[in-house]
Amino acid sequence: MSEGLKRDYEIGEEIGRGRFGAVFRCFAADSGEALAVKTIDKTQLTDPTDRQLVEREAKITLLAAAGNPHVVQIHAVYEDESSIHLVLDLLPGPDLFERISGRGDPIPEPEAAVIIAQLMEALNACHQRGIAHRDVKPDNVMFDSQGRLRLVDFGSAECFGKGMTMHGVVGTPYYVAPEVVEGREYGEKVDVWSAGVILYLMLGGIPPFYGETATEIFEAVMRGNLRFPRRIFSSVSPAAKDLIRRMLCRDASRRLSADQVLRHHWIVGGGRALHLT
Numbered sequence: 001m002s003e004g005l006k007r008d009y010e011i012g013e014e015i016g017r018g019r020f021g022a023v024f025r026c027f028a029a030d031s032g033e034a035l036a037v038k039t040i041d042k043t044q045l046t047d048p049t050d051r052q053l054v055e056r057e058a059k060i061t062l063l064a065a066a067g068n069p070h071v072v073q074i075h076a077v078y079e080d081e082s083s084i085h086l087v088l089d090l091l092p093g094p095d096l097f098e099r100i101s102g103r104g105d106p107i108p109e110p111e112a113a114v115i116i117a118q119l120m121e122a123l124n125a126c127h128q129r130g131i132a133h134r135d136v137k138p139d140n141v142m143f144d145s146q147g148r149l150r151l152v153d154f155g156s157a158e159c160f161g162k163g164m165t166m167h168g169v170v171g172t173p174y175y176v177a178p179e180v181v182e183g184r185e186y187g188e189k190v191d192v193w194s195a196g197v198i199l200y201l202m203l204g205g206i207p208p209f210y211g212e213t214a215t216e217i218f219e220a221v222m223r224g225n226l227r228f229p230r231r232i233f234s235s236v237s238p239a240a241k242d243l244i245r246r247m248l249c250r251d252a253s254r255r256l257s258a259d260q261v262l263r264h265h266w267i268v269g270g271g272r273a274l275h276l277t
């Protein structure tokens with residue numbers, strides 16, 4: 001473990017585990033503040049793309065988090081021979097995945113609207129800085145001790161320039177946009193698609209594009225046949241469905257931007273807008 005990290009923080013118990021490492025509770029030696037340290041094991045990074053993404057994670061998180069109240073804050077970074085350590089805000093959870101699955105019932109529209117608004121605030125600020133998250137999913141949506149949403153895990157994020165596109169298949173099957181699955185060039189609106197999947201899941205309790213295997217899910221995403229089964233969505237407002245359709249628009253040029261989602265009448269009305277304008 002890095003000497004600097006040991007000097008500046010007391011490391012506590014493990015609180016989570018990801019693909020390339022683990023997250024521990026830690027305490028600042030000077031103030032006693034409780035934080036989290038994400039330790040990435042560099043020796044497990046055999047794939048060059050994974051290595052590149054992990055090496056950029058700290059820099060991109062710093063860029064995304066500056067003055068952005070809905071992105072996890074990064075307090076320090078340490079690197080040694082075998083590991084990279086990111087000291088982050090401690091987010092006590094439950095994350096959005098646990099909130100959706102633990103509840104059993106769909107999330108009421110006003111509550112879902114607050115969550116989507118905060119998520120889009122986070123993404124809009126990232127997109128304006130030229131950062132695409134590329135792995136927006138409920139597990140990466142966490143909450144701080146005041147209940148404020150924090151987007152985490154910039155381990156798949158990419159920087160893009162004005163008018164520039166990205167490529168490469170990253171993300172998680174249920175949430176990934178069709179242009180990514182199809183191996184085409186794409187832009188930051190892939191994050192809006194993923195957030196649209198989250199909104200559908202919160203209001204309906206099922207994913208919009210389903211399959212038993214990753215391949216089947218990808219096929220369903222590419223067909224892009226968006227439906228609102230009556231038995232599940234009969235009590236969901238037309239305004240919410242309208243927003244979902246505009247976020248899950250297969251044609252990325254017609255899909256809403258994060259900024260436009262924030263101005264949609266369902267969001268502006270706090271999930272209470274009942275009529276389409």
Ligand SMILES: Nc1ncnc2c1ncn2[C@@H]1O[C@H](COP(=O)(O)OP(=O)(O)OP(=O)(O)O)[C@@H](O)[C@H]1O
Nearest residue numbers: 015016017018019020023036088089090091153155
């Ligand atoms: N800042 C944090 N505060 C508290 N718990 C955290 C924090 N960041 C991550 N965690 C927990 O640690 C777990 C692992 O996080 P990490 O970002 O390493 O992996 P992951 O989200 O599974 O990413 P990957 O898809 O790269 O494996 C998360 O699922 C979450 O429960």
